[in-house]
Amino acid sequence: MKLKHYLVDFWDKLILIREKVVKRIDWAIFGALLLAFALVIYQIAFPKELAVENWVDTILIDIPIVVMFLYFIKWVLQNFIRKRIKLLDRTHLPDLIFAGLLYLFLYLKGNFELINQNWFLYILLSVFFVVRLMREGTIFGGRGMTPSVLFVVSFIMLILVGTAILLIPDVSSQKISFIDALFTATSAVCVTGLTVVDTSTTFTGIGQDMLLVLIQIGGLGLMTFTNFFAILFKGGMSFRNHLILSDIIQTDKPNSLFSTLLKIMSYTLVIELIGVFFIHLTSNETFFTSSYDSWMFSVFHSISAFCNAGFSTLPDGLFNGGFRYNYPFQLVICVLVILGGIGFPVVIDLYDTFKKLIKSLIGWLFFKKRFIFMARNLNVHSRLVLTSTGVLLALGTVLYFITEYNNSLQPHPTLYGKVVQSFFGSVTPRTAGFNTVDMGGLMQGTILIYLLLMWIGASPSSTGGGIKTTTFTIAISNIVALAKGKERVDLFKREISSSSIHRAFAVIFLSLLIIGMAVFLISTFEPQQELTKIAFECFSAYSTVGLSMNLTPQLGTASKLVLIVTMFLGRVGMFTLLFGVFKKIQSSSYQYPKENVLII
Known part of the structure; x- marks a missing residue:
């Protein structure tokens, strides 16, 4: 009988300290991913001896194992250390999904050459870091993170991740400098289109795909993506994050936030898919070596046009001789640009x-x-x-x-x-x-x-x-x-x-x-x-x-x-x-006398 009381008392204490333990695990996950991201930047952006490079790779290979176990332990604590055990609680489902993705990566990397590449590990760790950083918007301490600051930080982090990705050797056909990678990543995330290197010849197929991802996320905004999937998985979000995202996407109906996000994502997907079809329809098939190249060309230019990015995989852009006089193709691009810009x-x-x-x-x-x-x-x-x-x-x-x-x-x-x-x-x-x-x-x-x-x-x-x-x-x-x-x-x-x-x-x-x-x-x-x-x-x-x-x-x-x-x-x-920089002044109860100042 004493053992039963002891176990019940131990269980109650465990429930009480669960939240503190979960917070410690959260910080441990963030710290591990921050270390991974810093090492990724160091690995691909700075020259080093071969021994140091191998040592850093060894650490990076072990980090997914550590993070996977931390995610799994956190999910177990949240779902089983409670008065009513709930196996599939939507609120904590992302942690199980992240642990599952890392397990899948560890399981498959020995069987597939693509997944076994170092650059794939670099991209995986960088993406996990950014998602972890932006998820909930509370990793910096909550109250100090205004919507404006959060919006700015999300773009900075995405640019840094993009820079790291573009510095990976397999992404480009020739070695590019750090400043050129930073410039290209900034141009892609900010959907600008200014380039210091030729997109069609400098980047490989994988590199162009990475650029496309940066353009898509940068065009809609990282916060739109992360919060959409957070709501989708969790079924809700904190009131503070609700207000933050409402301010970022500028909706005056915070109660219908998920509906607004769903409309934005659906509209983007539908218009871009229609754009892919019409670009493929109006493009000259003889210009491409295969049907796959033609479809990939259509996907790239549909997303680039809708996001108002201006990137092109063609030499000389749309000034290329095969498209300079293709008027139906140009009209499709115009419509996509207008629909993305209104x-x-x-x-x-x-x-x-x-x-x-x-x-x-x-x-x-x-x-x-x-x-x-x-x-x-x-x-x-x-x-x-x-x-x-x-x-x-x-x-x-x-x-x-x-x-x-x-x-x-x-x-x-x-x-x-x-x-x-x-x-x-x-x-x-x-x-x-x-x-x-x-x-x-x-x-x-x-x-x-x-x-x-x-x-x-x-x-x-x-x-x-x-x-x-x-x-x-x-x-x-x-x-x-x-x-x-x-x-x-x-x-x-x-x-x-x-x-x-x-x-x-x-x-x-x-x-x-x-x-x-x-x-x-x-x-x-x-x-x-x-x-x-x-x-x-x-x-x-x-x-x-x-x-x-x-x-x-x-x-x-x-x-x-x-x-x-x-x-x-x-x-x-x-x-x-x-x-985000200046503190807001509360409305004062006094008013000074008005006086005119000469303007003209």
């Missing part, structure tokens, strides 16, 4: 609107229900994005047609070809980065148009960059309102809040400040280069466009670092970074 809030709003409309029509036609008339179908944001996008596309097409009619449009004999080229030239500067012309041969007027379109960019919460269409439109509307003597800005019979106007002008000022600083630094580091080309590269980098006047590969290390920082700031947003 922003997920607009897509969700359109989905909800059409869903209600179709539901009302079906009820009216088949079930004799009263048709529900919706006086205001789309919100102001969606109307503003769709209107400004349409105006910019139409205006850009017309201006390109006028300025390039006697220049780059001359080789296209038909009016249809000239119009398609003009439309393509209007779409791609809006952060896509594909080119079907020699950028160095454009007219000066066209370059100025490109600078404006690149600076404006795509729409908020999209895969594109720039200051965003809404920012530019609100700023212009405010200028018009001031000229008319109005004290407020009205759009679509709605008053735009003063905070939106203030933010728009802050974004414009910060963007010009960053671009101006980048131009100044590069012109100092590269005094022999033309200022127009330098400005073009800096606008392209900040707006994550990827168009280039063939200057980027010629730049030195210092200038490449400037462009890396510019791409990063353009993707995460300087405003987002400032939100």
